[in-house]
Amino acid sequence: MPLYTPRWGATHTVALVPHLFGSTAFQELAAPLAAAVWTAERPLGRAYRRIPFEAISESTADDLAERGIPRASVAVIYPGIDTVGYTPNLAARAARPVFSYLGRLKKYKGVHLVIRAFAAMNIPDAVLEIAGAGDYRPELEQLARSLDLADRVRFLGRISEDEKLALLRRSWALVFASPKEGWGITNLEAAACATPVVASNSPGIRESVLDGRTGFLVPHGDIAAMAASMRRLAESRQLVEQLGVEARAFAEGFTWEKTAQQTEQHLMRVVGRGALP
Numbered sequence: 001m002p003l004y005t006p007r008w009g010a011t012h013t014v015a016l017v018p019h020l021f022g023s024t025a026f027q028e029l030a031a032p033l034a035a036a037v038w039t040a041e042r043p044l045g046r047a048y049r050r051i052p053f054e055a056i057s058e059s060t061a062d063d064l065a066e067r068g069i070p071r072a073s074v075a076v077i078y079p080g081i082d083t084v085g086y087t088p089n090l091a092a093r094a095a096r097p098v099f100s101y102l103g104r105l106k107k108y109k110g111v112h113l114v115i116r117a118f119a120a121m122n123i124p125d126a127v128l129e130i131a132g133a134g135d136y137r138p139e140l141e142q143l144a145r146s147l148d149l150a151d152r153v154r155f156l157g158r159i160s161e162d163e164k165l166a167l168l169r170r171s172w173a174l175v176f177a178s179p180k181e182g183w184g185i186t187n188l189e190a191a192a193c194a195t196p197v198v199a200s201n202s203p204g205i206r207e208s209v210l211d212g213r214t215g216f217l218v219p220h221g222d223i224a225a226m227a228a229s230m231r232r233l234a235e236s237r238q239l240v241e242q243l244g245v246e247a248r249a250f251a252e253g254f255t256w257e258k259t260a261q262q263t264e265q266h267l268m269r270v271v272g273r274g275a276l277p
Helices: 022-027 031-041 058-066 111-121 137-146 161-170 185-192 223-234 237-251 256-270
Strands: 015-017 053-055 074-076 098-102 127-131 153-157 173-176 197-200 215-218
Touching (some): 058 074, 111 137, 173 185
Parallel strands (some): 127 153, 197 215
């Protein structure tokens, strides 16, 4: 939410933007509150036009440009991940296909699309494990029951970091169907564990998955396409391992040390001291 910090009198101001909601707010919030969020973002281009920005993805940078922020004023610096803590363990991969979702259980996250794609995949011995908490869980549980999946869709609730690592390692793929994100950090955490990702080809998310190399991107909301990509993986453990190798290599390019260095260099340029050696 814009706080209009350029008017606070600081010598230098840098805006860091992970994500802008835009019209996606109406998919989650009641209309009056969604309208308030949408309205609050509208003056951003005027109030911050002369301010340097840091965005966490090209998608967010493009979103800012559409709102009137000069694209040249936006530095894209990707977040890092813990590539030491998140590591592959092929021995931990489940014997039968396990798909997973990891994140908040909110309507706009598209978990209902993941469940429907899992049902359409029609692989009787596959399992879908859903980790996370949120107010949309009752509706998701009801959906699973209505599709006769209550015994194969498991709701794990909020899990610990150790449980999260175990989930990513045993999964044959992480599945993510959000219409818009600032960035797909969970996708990279899965990749660091050599686990492919099947995800919507949505802003932000598409930058965290290399289509056909670290997983598959499908048109958002296309349940048949998502199910087909999941089926390809369920029917070929060799493909899972093949994509996992490149996924791990891709994830290794995103470290917090790299993010910190790029941020420091950007801030030094802003204050006119140039890049650090």
